[in-house]
Amino acid sequence: MNEYLVPLTSACTLITLNYVAMKVRSKMLADSFEQLLAPLLTGLACIIMMLEPLPEPLGLIDLRSLPIFMAGLRYGLPIALLSTVLPMGFGFISHESHVWFNIAQDLLAPALISSLFHNKEYQSGFLDIPIRHGLQICTYVFLMRLLIHGLFISGLSWLYMGDQLFMLAIISATFITVIMMVNDENKSWRMQRQMELQANQDNLTKLPNLRSFMPIASSALLKRKMSIMMIDLDNFKQYNDLFGHLEGDQLLREISHVLRHHIHEEDYLARYGGEEFILLCTESDPVRLGLYAQRLCFLAAEAFQDKNQSIAAPITISIGISTAESTQSELTQLIYEADQALYESKHQGKNRYTHYTEIQALNQKMNA
Incomplete structure (x- = not known):
């Protein structure tokens, strides 16, 4: 046995x-x-x-x-x-x-x-x-x-x-x-x-959240010059007040879907908070960045064309851009600059982009 x-x-x-x-x-x-x-x-x-x-x-x-x-x-x-x-x-x-x-x-x-x-x-x-x-x-x-x-x-x-x-x-x-x-x-x-x-994910849009974005963006900036785009949904508050929070949430899902499917494959998109999104962009040439941002503005306006026909304040996006001068650039500084450029896009009428270098050039001209 x-x-x-x-x-x-x-x-x-x-x-x-x-x-x-x-x-x-x-x-x-x-x-x-x-x-x-x-x-x-x-x-x-x-x-x-x-x-x-x-x-x-x-x-x-x-x-x-x-x-x-x-x-x-x-x-x-x-x-x-x-x-x-x-x-x-x-x-x-x-x-x-x-x-x-x-x-x-x-x-x-x-x-x-x-x-x-x-x-x-x-x-x-x-x-x-x-x-x-x-x-x-x-x-x-x-x-x-x-x-x-x-x-x-x-x-x-x-x-x-x-x-x-x-x-x-x-x-x-x-x-x-x-x-x-x-x-x-x-x-x-x-x-x-x-x-x-x-x-590390935003529950509403299913995009990465800011918590996951920051270390990835910081690591990428150490390797090469990158750009930051701050993207804000225009007239969101009016839409939210008019149609309610559920429709507002659906609008955020729709714009995140549009952005996710039309950004460059190597870029990284996250929800910054509220109706703001942040994009880590591998492009650093100002001309190509402008064409890129302009295309995103056009696609967003086109996606909400039906909605915009029935509301007074159209749903579009405004973009602020900042580009790192070197691999030593601080991510927080780039985000601040892109946010300032976004504010300028809003101030100039929305549905457009502004590069932070334009603000710098304008300030230098005014000081001169």
Whole structure:
């Protein structure tokens, strides 16, 4: 009876190893090295299982296949096959009997079978691994071993069948436990990601908020000259007072949609607050910036053309622009300058843009 405790011990060891591997992956933030780390850890787990041989009189196999199951299911065939390299080498070095047969049956075949159930979303963690896939993989491998033993070894005996059913139960329970651990880890990761997204996202417009904008913009300014556009929705208060807050909120959603879909791909848009938006722009040439801002003003006015026919104060946007003189420019100063330029656009009649350099030139002319 004690010999049946050996696979139970191996199963507990494997579950512990899986827990350690998940923690290593999360603590090291090893996503960029996962293609290398996954087969390495899987191969080492296989070798540890090979170091705990199961009682030969029972005709039981060891659990080296189980880590391969997870590699194939979660990462696909290439990673699963790569995971077999270390246990293959260990089998040859340790002069394992029937090494080629064991490689084919306990490493390569499980890699192929488990990879048939692979989904790329399992690796990313956005999709939980179904328990039924684990049961299917274990069942198919079990049937394969029965077929091989019956056809090529010594036929099937009731004793052998009982031992294999016992091992099927152990392998299935262990694999399901591992899958549940991985799914729980993925759920925690998704929850954390969602909380981070909510903390950095404006709930109304679904744009990034100012909290997330500031560090990204500061980092970008250290690398190259950038521009800041302050964008304000004209006559929003009148519209809000006339139609109510719900319609006002919908208007903010609509203008954020227009801006999001017409800014340059490499630019970064966020909600500054109220009816104001802030745009980090990679363009620094004044002429091209002017054309860019003018185009956004035109598109916004066109988007609200139907609304503007029925209201006295048209819905448009005004823009203020400031450009960094060097990579040493302060983000807060640029935002202040763009805000001053925005105020000038409002003062000059709205639905237009103003560059802060125009204000500087006007001030210099007045002082002269």
